[in-house]
Amino acid sequence: MTEVSLQSFRRWVAIAGVLNIATSLPLALPGLTGGYYGMLNALNRALGLGGNALRAPDGGENQLFVNAAGVLFCVFGLLLIYASLDLRHRMGIPLLNAIERILYVLLLLYYAAAEDLAGIVLSFALVDGVIAAVFFYYGWKHRRPAARGEVS
Numbered sequence: 001m002t003e004v005s006l007q008s009f010r011r012w013v014a015i016a017g018v019l020n021i022a023t024s025l026p027l028a029l030p031g032l033t034g035g036y037y038g039m040l041n042a043l044n045r046a047l048g049l050g051g052n053a054l055r056a057p058d059g060g061e062n063q064l065f066v067n068a069a070g071v072l073f074c075v076f077g078l079l080l081i082y083a084s085l086d087l088r089h090r091m092g093i094p095l096l097n098a099i100e101r102i103l104y105v106l107l108l109l110y111y112a113a114a115e116d117l118a119g120i121v122l123s124f125a126l127v128d129g130v131i132a133a134v135f136f137y138y139g140w141k142h143r144r145p146a147a148r149g150e151v152s
Contacts, residue, residue, distance in 0.1 A: 020077030
């Protein structure tokens with residue numbers, strides 16, 4: 001694994017972690033979800049992306065699940081930042097995150113089609129798909145010699 005390549009991967013992992021926290025923190029904190037959805041809806045309208053407006057959850061039990069998901073995505077972000085500090089020994093974290101991102105992309109695409117969600121959700125799918133592809137690329141490129149059938 002070259003140092004330049006490792007540094008590039010480290011940047012990707014750290015930026016993905018910060019992005020996770022920045023986009024999920026408003027979902028994690030009670031009372032911010034409505035304003036966050038409003039901002040996303042305004043951006044969706046400004047960009048002319050179409051689809052039905054996002055609706056903030058009503059009722060405590062629905063808000064609880066949104067807040068819990070926001071907390072988990074923030075934790076994923078912290079784990080990515082942690083992994084970026086020592087990728088040689090924590091490569092599994094971004095690779096597991098890539099799998100999570102692909103599953104999230106599939107959920108976003110499903111709900112965008114089935115429920116005609118605001119088009120802005122497709123931007124989340126695009127970003128997560130790119131990050132997952134980058135993580136898989138670097139994971140493949142930097143797999144251990146034994147995983148490649150080489151003797152070290």
